[in-house]
Amino acid sequence: DAELEQQLRPLPTESTGTVPPMIQHTSGGETHSLEIETALMELRERTAEINAMARDFLMVSSTTNQDDMNAFIQSLRGQGFATDLPPVHQAVAQMIMELDFRVQNESNAAIALPQSWSEREALRRFEEVRSTLRDRLENILALHPSDVVKARMAFEQEGRDLNLDLRVPSVSGRLHALFDLHIEIAESQALHDPVVQRRQRMMRILHRGAIHMAENERMTIERLERNIASFEELVQTILESGEEGFDEAQQALVIRFLESKGYDVNTAELRPRVLACAGILGAELGYLSPSEIPRIAPGVLVTETEVDAIVTELKALAASFKPESTQAPEDEAEVAESVADASDSLARVRGKIDRVDELLNRLNG
Structure with a gap:
């Protein structure tokens, strides 16, 4: 009887609960090393920071863009998160997905009536x-x-x-x-802030053609950009302590001071750019006139007389390349005359060829 009852008893069914694809939970019994557990604890303690950065990420991207989300998670290493560890990476991805779901609920709730x-x-x-x-x-x-x-x-x-x-x-x-x-x-x-506009002008000058510069020069430009306020204070102090204008001595002082602070700006590419930025600042603050701003690439200066001579020479050179135009015959008489002349020329050439042939025959005798 016991055996018959055992056979009639229904087999236990396994739980087949599905987890939403966007939010996957790890098994609770999973154990990690001490390093991973420490990183996960720090992650939980800095949840607010993760959520704040993730909100900025979700403003321009989404969780469906896996490559972009992975790049964002990897960038968190610069903030002290051990996202190079797979469990930490997965935990951050889980937090971003949950936040994305929450942001969607917030958007829907903003236009809906209270539900409770x-x-x-x-x-x-x-x-x-x-x-x-x-x-x-x-x-x-x-x-x-x-x-x-x-x-x-x-x-x-x-x-x-x-x-x-x-x-x-x-x-x-x-x-x-x-x-x-x-x-x-x-x-x-x-x-619309004049300070921001001035700094944008200086940044455009510094970064123009930066892709063709050496790596150390690009790093110097980035460092100057991060400390642009200190650069402005330096230039303002030098201009205030000097006389009118921005002469070579003051320009050299700017370069030497930056070099003393570790900025390698005394190069053919960076020196004129830095001095041009200093000139822009001086003009904005009223120390210099626009004509006194150092130029990045000064042009060739010529007088008006030299300009006229150059233009005349160019015109003559262009005319020398034009083919000589021949006047077409205007009436039938001129056409007939030209045909007759051509026929006479052809007859003379044939006569010369005949005489040459006769001479060759005599020589071959």
Whole structure:
């Protein structure tokens, strides 16, 4: 009976639960080395930083672009994340996919009505503190002018300090939309800032034709770009301490000071570019006139008389290459005369050939 009961008992079915393809979880019993566990712990502690950088990534790319996402994850090594380890790489990819799903929910919730009483109250709280958030955001951007990731993290913390429930997609979506809007406004205002415009002019001069430069020269340009404010202070100090103009002594002083700080700028490519940038700064600040700005590639100067002589010579040279034009006969008489002349010439040539043949026959005798 026991054997019969065992045969009649249904076989146990294996669990076939599927995991969504975008979010794959590793098995809970997987063990890692101490190095990997330490890297994963650091990753979890810096989740807010990962999310802030991932939001910037998702603004221009998506998780469907695997090559781009892998390149982004590998770039996090420069921020201290051990993404060269496969488990850490997979964990970061998992966080990006989850954030992408959350961002999509935030976008959908931004145009939808509240779906619960809790969400409605959370949105009311956000509207109450919106003006406060706007004021504090300006201070945050001033504290982190060149680091959007840190500014975003600080803004999220401000939202939490104001008792905003960022777990609600509609609230977190509005918070980050407010941040992105202020970033766009700040970038638009920077385009009209005279300091930014001046620095853009200098960067165009430094980077013009940089692809043909040596590697060390390109690295020097990049270093100058990162420290452009210090370069401006140096040039301004030299121009203030000197007399009017930007003479060779002051130019040499700029180059020597940069060399003393480790900038290899005394080369045929970089020296004229650096001095031109210094001249632009001096003209913008009122120390120099535009004509006193050092030129990158000075042209050949000639007088007006020399210009006229060059033009005349070029015209004569061009005329010498033109073929001589022959006047076509205008009437039938001229045509007939030319044909008769050609016939006479042909007869004379034939007569000469006949005499040559006769002479050869005599010699061969």
